Amino acid sequence: MPQRPRQTPPRQTPQQHQPPAAALSTGAVARHLGVSPTTLRSWERRYAIGPAHREAGRHRRWTAPDIARLELMCRLTADGVPPAEAARAALGGTSPTRRAEAPQTPGGPSALPLGAVRPECRGLSRAAVRLDAPTVADLLEEALAEHGLVTAWEQVIAPTLHAVGRKWASAGERYVEVEHLLSWQVSAAFHRIRPVPEPPRTPPVLLACVPGEQHSLPIEALAAALGQRGVPARMFGAALPAEALHDAVRRTGPRAVVLWAQSRATADPALARSVAAIEWGLRGARSHSALLLAGPGWSPGPPAPRTERLYGLRSGLAVIESLAPPRAATGAAGAGPFAYGS
CATH class of the missing domain: 1.10.1660.10 (Multidrug-efflux Transporter Regulator; Chain: A; Domain 2)
Incomplete structure (x- = not known):
């Protein structure tokens, strides 16, 4: 009887070519x-x-x-x-x-003490610790685009900044470079946000740190958020001298003045009272700005007249946007500065 030819088994595909x-x-x-x-x-x-x-x-x-x-x-x-x-x-x-x-x-x-936070915070903190500025910039842009400025600040940027501060405070002189790099990149990201064109002849909101205060990122976030909403803002940044602040208020007749103080050592109640008392316009038609005190440096006591406390970016925006529409203080030469009516 003739034998059947042996059948060759089919060739198996090598496992290394198949994704696990x-x-x-x-x-x-x-x-x-x-x-x-x-x-x-x-x-x-x-x-x-x-x-x-x-x-x-x-x-x-x-x-x-x-x-x-x-x-x-x-x-x-x-x-x-x-x-x-x-x-x-x-x-x-x-x-x-x-x-x-x-x-x-x-x-x-070397990891930052973040606790229970969004995953984006961990990625941002890792990039900051290894001083990877390009990745920090990319992650900040991604967070701002995905969540919007207010949510990105509250849930991604601020928690990471606080973790850097806690790490720096507990590690002597280490990690200062991490804080500086992250702060610079956050500030740069805010500056890349283009504000909506200002409405004509609309009084601005002045934002400044009190004299001696160098921590300006929270009001930089506020300035960028106001710009996105079309609210004119004039940002003076860190450690504005008192006399310069007074001059700016008189020259612009602002809708509101936001004063930031990070610590009790820099908060100056006397300065706050003097700014709240500034008035301008013709006799009998004087106007004042609203004074908004922001930051943990201010004491929790009741605010002075025409003064209010801000307790966060989201609620602070709501307070500023709720201010009554300002009116013009006019003089002989025509329209003068706009001011928040007292």
Whole structure:
């Protein structure tokens, strides 16, 4: 009887060409690590620390070994290792230095004390700790675009700034550079926001820090938010001398004056009373500005006449927008400055 020819079994597709079932998307990995998807793409572009498996025309898929390399890179950069060196170590090109080996959980001893916050805060804090200014700028732009200025300030930017401050206060002179870099990038992000064109002949809101006060980011956020709403604002920034503030109020007849004081040491109740008392216009038709005291430096006591406290960006915007429409104080030469009616 003739024998049947042996059948050759079908060739199996090598497993290495098939994406593992447990592979995760970039967004899922970013949430797992507490960084932004933008950061992962930046690391892949700059340091080639991307997923080992790529399939043409499809999204990136990250396997468990890929994620382990990213976790190591996060630990190293959080401990102060430059990103390029951390990427080489994570990829197996070099051995991590002793300084960067310690933590076995994401974050490490240099991580900021954030607590329960949005994932964007963790990505922003990691970038700030490793002094990665381009990534900090990207994350800030992404947060502002996705959440809007007010929510981004309340839920992403301010919590990260507070964490930097707590870390700096508990670590002696360390991390001051992190605070300065993050503050500069936040300020730059606010300055890139283009305000809506001002309505003609509308009195502005003056914003300034009291003399001696250098912390201006909260009122920079307020100035940017007012600009987005079309409310004219004049921002004078940190440590405005008292006489210059008085002159600015008299010259502009503002709708309101916002004075920021970060600490009790800089808050000056006498200055607040003098600003609230400034008036202008013809005799018998004098006008005043509303004085709004902002910041934790002011005492919680009852405010003086024509004075109100602001307790946050969102509520502060509501207070300013609720002010009665100002009226003009006119003189012999024609229309003079507009003022908030007393």
